Amino acid sequence: MSDITPTAGRGYSPARDAGGGPAPANLADILERVLDKGIIIAGDIQVNLLDIELLTIRIRLLVVSVDKAQEMGIDWWRHDAGLTSSKRELENENEELRARIAELESSSGSQRSRARKRS
Amino acid sequence: MSTKGRYMFAVATGLESSDLEGQDGLDGNPLDVVEHRGLQAVVCDVDLDEFGEEPVRQNLEQLAWVERVARTHDSVVRAVAARATVAPLRLITVCLDDESVVRRLEQWETPLRAALERIEGCREWSVKAYAGALTSDPPDGAEALVTTGTAYLRRKRQQSDRRQQVDREAAETAEALHVALAGRSRASRLLAPQDPQLTGRRDRMILNGAYLVALGDEPTFQAAVDDLAERHPDASLEVAGPWAPYSFAVLEIPDDS
Numbered sequence: 354m355s356d357i358t359p360t361a362g363r364g365y366s367p368a369r370d371a372g373g374g375p376a377p378a379n380l381a382d383i384l385e386r387v388l389d390k391g392i393i394i395a396g397d398i399q400v401n402l403l404d405i406e407l408l409t410i411r412i413r414l415l416v417v418s419v420d421k422a423q424e425m426g427i428d429w430w431r432h433d434a435g436l437t438s439s440k441r442e443l444e445n446e447n448e449e450l451r452a453r454i455a456e457l458e459s460s461s462g463s464q465r466s467r468a469r470k471r472s
Numbered sequence: 473m474s475t476k477g478r479y480m481f482a483v484a485t486g487l488e489s490s491d492l493e494g495q496d497g498l499d500g501n502p503l504d505v506v507e508h509r510g511l512q513a514v515v516c517d518v519d520l521d522e523f524g525e526e527p528v529r530q531n532l533e534q535l536a537w538v539e540r541v542a543r544t545h546d547s548v549v550r551a552v553a554a555r556a557t558v559a560p561l562r563l564i565t566v567c568l569d570d571e572s573v574v575r576r577l578e579q580w581e582t583p584l585r586a587a588l589e590r591i592e593g594c595r596e597w598s599v600k601a602y603a604g605a606l607t608s609d610p611p612d613g614a615e616a617l618v619t620t621g622t623a624y625l626r627r628k629r630q631q632s633d634r635r636q637q638v639d640r641e642a643a644e645t646a647e648a649l650h651v652a653l654a655g656r657s658r659a660s661r662l663l664a665p666q667d668p669q670l671t672g673r674r675d676r677m678i679l680n681g682a683y684l685v686a687l688g689d690e691p692t693f694q695a696a697v698d699d700l701a702e703r704h705p706d707a708s709l710e711v712a713g714p715w716a717p718y719s720f721a722v723l724e725i726p727d728d729s
Contacts, residue, residue: 384542396572
């Protein structure tokens with residue numbers, strides 16, 4: 354029977370630790386398959402696996418908060434083109450809104466001060 | 473005595489009763505095969521104190537519990553895959569009794585048979601690519617002391633430009649790799665790239681692909697991986713498997729786009 358030997362070949366590295374048979378697969382690799390793939394048939398017990406999104410699992414594996422994770426550079430979701438571009442749009446929009454608010458505040462502020470002067 | 477349920481690991485065809493000897497289910501419970509017209513559900517008893525709706529909701533909050541169930545699930549699926557054609561079920565599919573399991577097999581008979589047919593004689597291979605040389609780390613000397621605000625902003629801008637360019641290059645490389653590998657496999661799927669802390673590598677994962685490869689095509693597939701590794705020395709490839717065809721065991725029409 355033909356077989357691919359993951360440890361063979363030039364230019365790419367083995368996925369498994371060397372020595373003594375196949376090492377147990379990486380937990381993240383298992384979870385992304387057993388939680389996210391496979392045949393979905395509703396059993397008698399209602400289970401909502403959406404409750405544990407992979408991201409949450411990943412973060413929990415690290416036992417750190419999302420903020421801490423970002424600090425540590427775990428920010429792959431930020432590299433997602435869709436997320437990033439919409440984030441940029443939001444940032445631009447925020448900036449514009451902030452500028453507009455500042456403008457309105459300063460003009461209403463001067464109106465108020467004018468009103469105070471009149472009274 | 474607490475109530476028992478039946479945990480379904482997978483649906484298989486061509487499994488012999490002796491094939492599962494030496495493989496336990498969850499909590500050391502023996503595996504059983506529940507059959508309906510040649511479709512074989514691989515099941516074991518579970519305690520509903522642990523696998524009932526409310527307990528499961530709580531247990532899912534504990535990574536150690538999730539890990540234990542996930543590893544056992546995968547180990548049973550692997551054992552079945554070594555002997556027969558298998559469609560793994562998603563984690564934690566629990567019925568109340570064997571009659572209920574049979575009803576599921578009846579209800580989903582046609583799509584289950586179609587799914588098993590699609591994956592028969594194939595195994596799933598995972599190919600990951602890492603950015604390797606395609607990093608956005610600043611070149612040596614770029615960390616010179618920044619003395620002015622303008623210089624600081626200029627450096628930020630340069631870093632951002634460089635990062636964007638690197639991202640573009642990485643995306644192009646990932647796509648080229650995926651297209652080539654997809655061409656050598658029966659079906660392919662893209663999984664979300666994993667973060668560096670989990671992979672234990674400093675360079676970013678740019679491709680996390682799953683490829684369904686017929687046993688007879690495995691040498692050609694490996695040759696394709698070798699070839700790609702040579703043609704893309706800037707990316708670093710990692711092959712893992714074989715997996716049971718998790719990513720391809722689906723009841724709907726697969727979306728390979």
